[in-house]
Amino acid sequence: MRSCLIVDDSTVVRKVARRILEDLDYIVEEAEDGQDAFEKCRQDMPDVILLDSNMPIMSGLEFLKLLRAFIGGETPHVVYCTVENDVGAIAMALRAGANDYMMKPFDRKSMAQKFGKGAAAAA
Numbered sequence: 001m002r003s004c005l006i007v008d009d010s011t012v013v014r015k016v017a018r019r020i021l022e023d024l025d026y027i028v029e030e031a032e033d034g035q036d037a038f039e040k041c042r043q044d045m046p047d048v049i050l051l052d053s054n055m056p057i058m059s060g061l062e063f064l065k066l067l068r069a070f071i072g073g074e075t076p077h078v079v080y081c082t083v084e085n086d087v088g089a090i091a092m093a094l095r096a097g098a099n100d101y102m103m104k105p106f107d108r109k110s111m112a113q114k115f116g117k118g119a120a121a122a123a
Contacts, residue, residue: 001025001026001027002025002026002027002047002048003026003027003028003029003044003046003047003048004021004026004027004028004029004046004047004048004049004050004115005028005029005030005031005037005040005041005046005048005049005050005076006018006021006028006029006030006031006049006050007030007031007032007033007034007036007037007049007050007051007052007055007060007063008030008032008050008052008055008081009032009033009052009054009055009056010052011032013052013104014030014032017050017106017111018030020108020111020112020115021050021111021115023108024111024112024115024116026048026115029044029046032055033055033056033057033058034055034057034058034059034060034062034063034066035057035058035063036057037049037051037058037063037067038058038063038066038067038070041067041070041073041076042070045072045073045075045076046076047075047076047077048076048077048078048079048115049067049076049077049078049079050079050081050102050115051063051064051078051079051080051081051098052081052082053080053081053082053083053089053093054082054083060080060081060082060093061089061092061093061096064078064080064093064096064097064098065096065097067097068096068097074097077099077100078097078098078099078100079098079099079100079101079102079114079115080093080094080098080100080101080102081101081102081103081104081106082101082102082103082104083103083104083105085103100114102114
């Protein structure tokens with residue numbers, strides 16, 4: 001089974017994403033901010049990361065830059081998740097190493113498109 005790290009400061013978002021991703025056969029770990037996520041990645045690098053853009057302590061963009069500079073940090077497929085329909089912010093995330101992006105609020109269908117079996121094979 002593939003592993004996914006959900007990085008979001010919202011407990012509700014993490015809970016909803018966890019339920020969907022577990023239904024898609026992922027082993028799921030959670031982190032509430034970028035700093036917590038980086039520590040978890042240092043211990044065990046996930047296959048895929050669902051990354052919130054706006055968090056306290058360390059933002060999604062800061063985490064992404066740190067992750068991609070870390071040995072082994074180039075391997076996870078990162079889906080950057082944002083509520084902002086800001087093309088510039090999405091472009092910055094993609095330049096920093098995000099593989100894809102997704103808008104909040106998300107639903108089961110949009111998660112399945114990004115993380116489903118076909119998407120997992122492409123990651």
